[in-house]
Amino acid sequence: PWGPGEAVTRGLGRLAGHVDRDRRRLVERHVRRVRGDHLHGSELRRAVDAVFASYASYWYQSLRLPGLSPDQIGAGFTEDGFEHVIEARESGRGVILALPHLGGWDWAGFWISRVVGYPVAAVVEALEPPELFEWFREFRRGYGIEVIPLDAEAGTAVQRALAEDAVVVLVSDRHLGGAGVDVEFFGEVTTLPAGPATLALRTGAALVPAASYLRRRGCHGVARPPIPAEREGRFRDDVVRVTQALAHEFEDLTCSSPTGPATAPMSGTPTRLGTSVAPVRIGLICPYSLTLPGGVQGQVLALARALRASGHPTRVLGPCDGPPPDAGVTPLGNSLPTAANGSVAPIAPDVPCALRTIRALRDEEFDVLHLHEPLAPGPTVTALFLASIPMVGTFHAAGGSRAYDLLNAPVRWLRQRLDVAFAVSEDAAAMAGGALGGEYEVLFNGIETDRCAGADPWPTEGPTILFVGRHEPRKGLAVLLEAHQQLPGDVRLWVAGDGPETEELQHRTAGDERIEWLGRIDEDEKLSRMRGADVFCAPSLRGESFGIVLLEAMAAGTPVVAGDNAGYARVARQGSEAVLVPPGDAPALAVALGKVLSDPGLCGDLVANGLARAEEFSMQRLAGRYLEAYRSIAA
Numbered sequence: 001p002w003g004p005g006e007a008v009t010r011g012l013g014r015l016a017g018h019v020d021r022d023r024r025r026l027v028e029r030h031v032r033r034v035r036g037d038h039l040h041g042s043e044l045r046r047a048v049d050a051v052f053a054s055y056a057s058y059w060y061q062s063l064r065l066p067g068l069s070p071d072q073i074g075a076g077f078t079e080d081g082f083e084h085v086i087e088a089r090e091s092g093r094g095v096i097l098a099l100p101h102l103g104g105w106d107w108a109g110f111w112i113s114r115v116v117g118y119p120v121a122a123v124v125e126a127l128e129p130p131e132l133f134e135w136f137r138e139f140r141r142g143y144g145i146e147v148i149p150l151d152a153e154a155g156t157a158v159q160r161a162l163a164e165d166a167v168v169v170l171v172s173d174r175h176l177g178g179a180g181v182d183v184e185f186f187g188e189v190t191t192l193p194a195g196p197a198t199l200a201l202r203t204g205a206a207l208v209p210a211a212s213y214l215r216r217r218g219c220h221g222v223a224r225p226p227i228p229a230e231r232e233g234r235f236r237d238d239v240v241r242v243t244q245a246l247a248h249e250f251e252d253l254t255c256s257s258p259t260g261p262a263t264a265p266m267s268g269t270p271t272r273l274g275t276s277v278a279p280v281r282i283g284l285i286c287p288y289s290l291t292l293p294g295g296v297q298g299q300v301l302a303l304a305r306a307l308r309a310s311g312h313p314t315r316v317l318g319p320c321d322g323p324p325p326d327a328g329v330t331p332l333g334n335s336l337p338t339a340a341n342g343s344v345a346p347i348a349p350d351v352p353c354a355l356r357t358i359r360a361l362r363d364e365e366f367d368v369l370h371l372h373e374p375l376a377p378g379p380t381v382t383a384l385f386l387a388s389i390p391m392v393g394t395f396h397a398a399g400g401s402r403a404y405d406l407l408n409a410p411v412r413w414l415r416q417r418l419d420v421a422f423a424v425s426e427d428a429a430a431m432a433g434g435a436l437g438g439e440y441e442v443l444f445n446g447i448e449t450d451r452c453a454g455a456d457p458w459p460t461e462g463p464t465i466l467f468v469g470r471h472e473p474r475k476g477l478a479v480l481l482e483a484h485q486q487l488p489g490d491v492r493l494w495v496a497g498d499g500p501e502t503e504e505l506q507h508r509t510a511g512d513e514r515i516e517w518l519g520r521i522d523e524d525e526k527l528s529r530m531r532g533a534d535v536f537c538a539p540s541l542r543g544e545s546f547g548i549v550l551l552e553a554m555a556a557g558t559p560v561v562a563g564d565n566a567g568y569a570r571v572a573r574q575g576s577e578a579v580l581v582p583p584g585d586a587p588a589l590a591v592a593l594g595k596v597l598s599d600p601g602l603c604g605d606l607v608a609n610g611l612a613r614a615e616e617f618s619m620q621r622l623a624g625r626y627l628e629a630y631r632s633i634a635a
Contacts, residue, residue, distance in 0.1 A: 013056025076218030088206030094162035100173040107219035108212040113144025121161035122169040181243040197242035200229035209249035283366035286318035287376035289335035289346035306623035319348035349377035390633035393418040398427035404435035419633040446622030452555035458532030466533035471499030476539030483590035530556040538562040541583040554610030
């Protein structure tokens with residue numbers, strides 16, 4: 001019977017809350033976050049018990065739903081504000097119901113589907129094993145809810161459901177990976193999924209905040225007025241604005257629960273870097289000249305800015321061929337250009353650099369060192385030999401290393417000096433693991449999304465393509481120049497950087513006034529030109545472990561056309577976040593560039609998808625994970 005069955009279920013839920021101590025501590029934290037730190041003792045215990053009892057009741061009621069008739073569902077359901085859903089659906093805009101993890105959305109979905117008569121589709125996290133997920137999928141389909149698994153095809157499936165006039169249910173307070181937005185939520189910075197805001201902005205569907213509150217033998221649903229989701233500026237800024245508004249609605253809905261806010265455990269992912277505990281004094285060491293453009297150098301400087309912004313004293317040690325490029329940099333002398341990986345690395349393997357490194361390590365009294373490319377000759381190797389404090393290493397290179405092969409025994413010994421090792425890609429992890437042994441957590445590079453999106457667009461004089469990189473064969477600049485000759489006469493090309501091919505390529509294109517050779521440019525000008533360009537082109541042929549420059553262009557709101565190499569394919573999916581072309585194929589590159597420049601629809605899709613993709617790699621999140629590693633080994 002319903003009454004005794006629910007009473008037993010709630011009792012079992014409370015019992016589970018006392019058995020699972022880790023989960024109970026998490027719920028205690030969430031309850032106090034909602035209701036205030038003053039809650040303690042028996043009052044806190046009762047509030048936490050109510051959460052576990054409510055969760056058990058949710059499963060009991062949900063599992064009974066298929067056995068109920070539409071009349072029984074209607075008798076057990078009350079609502080407030082459903083007119084907002086009716087009005088939005090009748091307007092033909094489509095409806096997205098965004099809910100927090102609160103009460104029982106299954107009952108509400110059953111009521112909408114079987115009593116009101118609207119088709120319902122819900123995006124849910126796939127369960128393991130797949131057979132269990134398929135059972136739940138059929139179970140929910142049995143009471144009128146079409147389940148869309150949360151995977152790479154979910155966005156397309158949701159847009160199809162909206163086009164078919166379904167009410168789309170998104171449980172939206174838990175970030176499960178993919179694009180996310182940092183918002184203020186119950187007094188903390190929390191990552192919420194960007195999907196609801198992105199869909200509303202792109203499709204025009206009404207974004208209706210809602211909640212379903214369990215009550216004995218029934219459910220009460222609340223729908224709030226739709227959140228304004230019109231474009232006002234940059235797409236990324238609009239996504240943040242709408243998601244923050246949704247977070248405020250979730251706060252109100254949580255605190256308005258008829259059974260009290262304690263029944264609303266929050267699922268957002270806190271992302272503050274934790275300045276409430278003692279700060280960690282961090283030393284970042286880069287083997288490459290910090291005054292020259294490069295992916296590793298950019299990562300190190302940006303990571304330092306993020307760590308300092310979070311309240312952790314951070315200094316960067318590295319060679320500098322001129323004045324330090326940023327605050328908090330300790331220069332270790334000039335670099336000596338050295339051939340490596342088909343390129344020229346500006347490293348400093350000399351004795352003066354080693355002596356300056358030793359002095360800096362002695363004077364700074366770091367709690368932890370973070371070595372980027374730990375085995376590159378220069379200050380990182382000096383630190384591995386001599387430092388006596390905890391050390392983290394990040395391996396960036398991919399594709400094999402002759403030095404690892406020739407000096408395998410000593411480099412393996414040095415690798416063992418690292419307390420924790422990361423790699424920026426699967427290829428980089430495979431290269432380091434195969435040559436050096438040990439385990440590597442793959443932690444992709446990060447970008448300063450706010451800095452990219454906030455750059456002032458550089459003025460243009462017509463359709464403009466931007467290239468940024470070293471002028472050497474593997475970067476594919478010669479291929480781009482050949483493709484450019486096949487484009488309409490009004491298409492301009494900005495070429496930033498220099499290298500061994502610069503003089504030859506300039507001679508080859510002499511007299512073409514459409515090409516502007518910029519030479520080396522600083523980070524601010526690079527981002528400004530990215531924002532101003534109509535297309536960012538990175539036609540690299542090989543040797544890219546990770547496409548950080550592609551993500552920067554995406555974050556700047558610029559469509560990307562790039563070479564289809566392994567590193568770039570990890571951050572950009574063909575036709576979604578970028579147009580990828582076979583490396584070295586100039587005619588195919590020309591066709592791709594021409595299509596992006598002439599097709600506003602394709603361009604808009606690339607920009608929207610690129611912005612969402614770039615958010616997945618924010619430097620703030622990367623800094624948070626590294627900080628966890630620093631604390632674990634410093635302790």
